[in-house]
Amino acid sequence: MDIGGINPAVLIASLMVASVPIILAAIGELVVEKAGVLNLGVEGMMIMGAITGFATAVATGNPYLGFLGGAIGGAGLSLVFGVLTQFLLANQVATGLALTLFGLGLSSLIGQGYVGIKPPLTENVPFGPLADIPFLGTVIFDHDWMVYVSIGVCAAVWAVLKYTRLGLILRAVGESHDAAHALGYKVVRIRMLAILFGGAMAGLGGAYISLIRVPQWTDGITAGAGWIALAIVVFASWKPWRVLLGAYLFGGITVLQLNLQAAGARIPVEYLSMSPYLITILVLVIMSSGKGKAALNAPAALGQNFHASR
């Protein structure tokens, strides 16, 4: 059952894979922003994760350790951001941008010896006969484990934010750090942990690019995925499930336009190429014009530094 020469099952399967790095980075950034911190260094943390993950996987021969290395690399870089903004009270926007530049340069330096090396292969999760189910088998049961992890992380973040005390504290810190401080919560400590989580997730997303999606290391391999992740957080109006939706929408249209071209659809390529961005803008407009008002959903203390003396 092909539509316009494109098999929908294959299309959905590939959009799920294409979206993983963005989902991971965006869900991490969502938690950071929920805690009231704006970290624009996602791109830098992703590419650090991409190279440290790659280096770890190559050194150990184990892709799973590679992902761990990627998460640590991303978290390590976010620690720099955390110390600068939380303890030294540096401007978050400027520090975040600097972090991206720093990450791009540092990753290129670390990656000097890794060009042209192939990382150990990550196997797909063996579902046995389930993978042979028509349509569903291709869509759901024929992926590497990170695809499931990305969905699992979205679910976990949603549950924690909505149902747990931890989520409540995190949101309190992000909405009003003074009030949270008055209640006795350690604002800086909580924010540091959120920043580290965001860094680890971005690193994981970066490692996914260098270990699975394009299994190789090349300078600048993330090519702007971090910026898209940042946009997706706003697009999702800080709601975890919408991050998943937004990333699938963006990834889906990107994959679809390439598939349409390959299938020889008679649609001008220019429209296809700009469609992911066009639809992102469109959805942003629609969402912010509704009753929910996306802008009002932003954490109230987003981007503000906190110092206990005030």
Next chain:
Amino acid sequence: MKRRTILKGGAALGFASMLGGKMSLAQGLEKVKAGFVYVGPIGDGGWTYQHHQGALAVQEAYGDKVEIVWQENVPEGADAERVLTQMALSGCNIIFTTSFGYMDPTNAVAAKFPDVKFEHATGFKREHPNVSTYNARFYEGRAVQGHIAGKMTKTNKIGYIGSFPIPEVIMGINSYYLHAKKVNPNVELSIVWAFTWFDPAKEADAAKALIDQGVDVIASHTDSTAPLAEAAKTNGAVIGFGQASDMADYKPSPRVSSIIDNWAPYYVKRVGALLDGSYAQADAWEGIAGGEVEIGEITDAVPADVKAEAEALRDSIAAGTYHPFTGPINKQDGSAWLAEGATAPDGDLLGMMFYVEGITGEIPS
């Protein structure tokens, strides 16, 4: 000393050095500072990597007499102009701009620095006497790839990942298709435009889209090794070619052959000409014969007879006995382009903005 005297002295000194520069140019320069502007990172393993190899060859050839500087990841457009101006101001005598999109910035900056030599790769505009252009006949290499693709495809679907719809890329597509069609009349070509020179994730996605469509031979015109990495996931079902660089890490399969851009001879020659004073404006376009386009080793994944044919094709192009665009060739709309036995004039190729007959789809404008 008064400030004014110092300024005067400085001005006089500057004037003298300008004069000196001019005079010495006629008899060659003592020392050349050569600038290289790259569209991607040196570590891309493809296009930019090869240009940098050329730059290093210049350093190797002339040692102390040459200083090379370079800048990576320069966007095509206004940023390029800034980088070029910066390089010219910092004392570069010759600046190589290594991507098609630098064409207008190169000419614009060249107007402001008549004493600096500018060399633009793959373009066609030489608006000022100090602008030269150089290119390589990549389409000759594409002919060899097309031959292999036509012979090797089992699904009769071959693919091409285009970067931007410019003559250089379209030439490659046409040559690739014509030679695949010649040996396999049933072959169909799918073209995906990535609209980027360098974005590994997108290049991999484009390759994946082609593979999902049943394509089993992929040629790419983007700069990274990502399409080969994607093809490698199919365990030999899909093959591809190294682009710009040998990409030998993907031997013997999926990389079954490659086009290697060898810029070193040209760069060494031009900087040398500047040193010995024989430099003149040029429009260089060398191919396999001139050593600028090399065909990387054809691996054992290709049957011996196909390999022999491909090598014979390569040699006939090098010898000048065969031109990849030899008529009769019609344009996509069926109108005649080349008559029986006629070969394509360079002017037609450099401005090529049409597909040949048999290719489906339209060129994005």
